[in-house]
Amino acid sequence: MSGDMGRWRATYTPGSWLLLCGPAAAVVLEPADATWSDLVETLWDEVVSAESIADLAARLAWYRIDSMPSFAAFFWGPDGMRSLVRGDVRVVDADSNEVVATGAGVQTWVETGLGDLRQVRVELPAERPEGVFPLPLVVGAVGVSAVFLDATDEAALDSPQQVGPDSSADETTADETAADETPAGATPPVPEEPRPVDEPEPTSRTEHENAETRLMSPSELPVPPLAPGTDEGGADGGVPTVAAVFCAWGHPNPPGADRCRVCTALIAVQTPREVPAPVLAVLRASSGATAEVVGSVLVGRAPARDRARHPDPVLLTVTSPSHDISRTHLEVFASGWDVGVTDLHSTNGTDLVGPDGSIRTMDPGETTGVVLGTSLELADGVSVLIDFPQ
Structure with a gap:
């Protein structure tokens, strides 16, 4: 067959x-x-x-x-x-x-x-x-x-190779052939009892080779694990969650996205799932310091946690030889799939430099949404890039 x-x-x-x-x-x-x-x-x-x-x-x-x-x-x-x-x-x-x-x-x-x-x-x-x-x-x-x-x-x-259990249905066994060729009136030979064969113990390799495999859709990719000691559902004291769709590499993305925000791969049509909030951006200070934006990040020459408007802030300290940068200059925070910046009434203000080179000075205490690739110009020649997650 x-x-x-x-x-x-x-x-x-x-x-x-x-x-x-x-x-x-x-x-x-x-x-x-x-x-x-x-x-x-x-x-x-x-x-x-x-x-x-x-x-x-x-x-x-x-x-x-x-x-x-x-x-x-x-x-x-x-x-x-x-x-x-x-x-x-x-x-x-x-x-x-x-x-x-x-x-x-x-x-x-x-x-x-x-x-x-x-x-x-x-x-x-x-x-x-x-x-x-x-x-x-x-x-x-x-x-x-x-x-x-x-x-x-x-x-x-057409392939002459037979695959699967049904292929044996079209074959004639050796015993059937022998029976067909037995002369008339003769006693058919009695088939010998099959000799027992010791089956080899399964190994990890044979188990892998015999395992059923299939291509997983992005919606079937495993949800990233929660941090130890936390429960899903941010409102109940656990980590915050967001609805997400996934590229084939497992990177989470906002619902409706057609390309991955991390690796730019295409995203298949799928039903969004609730997952722990991912890293939305990485802050890269010109001094070399970095911080991931998952919740809140306070930036300044000596940032104080009690200045945060969002819980559990991360502190990003930048150098300011002339003390032109405020102790707690600004806050960068995640809101769903968006990144926001709040100027915390800094002394010398904050300039937003967009990816296209446009410059805008924030008002004292102003909160605004920003796109990845935006640079925050503080003072003393210090800047903080809101970079893409890696």
Whole structure:
């Protein structure tokens, strides 16, 4: 009994573009940075699971792939091969060299039914590295510079390898063969009793090899543990919590985020979960001192805890040779998924320098929200950067 491996096969030359190939679907995506590495298996699983070109397009849209400047998708269905093309990708008839689909100048994508066409070249704006040669692929994910799709009957692959318990149903056992070949009137041989075989003791390796594995969705990732001696639910005396969604690396993010605030990886659609409040930012003083923003951080040349407007403050001491910086100059605090700053009526005030270089002086006692990348200019040439968490 053979198993159906794929309706087509791809031949590719290695390169920087990404080819995700399934038994009846294939997707070619433009080069991305290393933060995409965690998403490849998830996208490949979506490609393999797609049931039609429309289903494939919808699955890609969930991950914002449809917003990429250039990509191509192909699906083999009852009506032949169909394609979605956008940007600098061309689909060429391998026999006539005629361009049958292109996404040049298209804002969304072009869907093209390739009808009876069975062999196409997918031409990409990518350089072919020196020394590479064409390689075959049926199902998997690889980096490519060009792709040839062959959907002819000769290209369809069946595996002679039998997998799973059902494969034995089509086999004839040795005893059945012997019984069939017993001459008429003769007494069939009595099968010998099977000799007992000592089963080897399971090892950690065999247990690992026999374990059931599956790809975990971001919503199934474990919730970070609470600190010892605390209970979930900040209002009841435990640590504060927030609703969060997760990237594939397990970094928490605000609900509705499409890219991770820590590693910039794409975030799959998922139901938010309540988790202990994460580190929202890292304060980096020009003197070298640092502090994580989870709750409250008091900044000054000798900050006093009783000046905090939020519980359990962390103290960040900065140098001020001229004493131009107040003892407790300001407070940086977390509020849900936002970061806020309060000037604690400092003597020489606080300037906010935005990531775009804009400068604004805070009023004494003012509280305002800030974005990551903002710098707090105090006095004595001292600044504190509100940096991204690591």
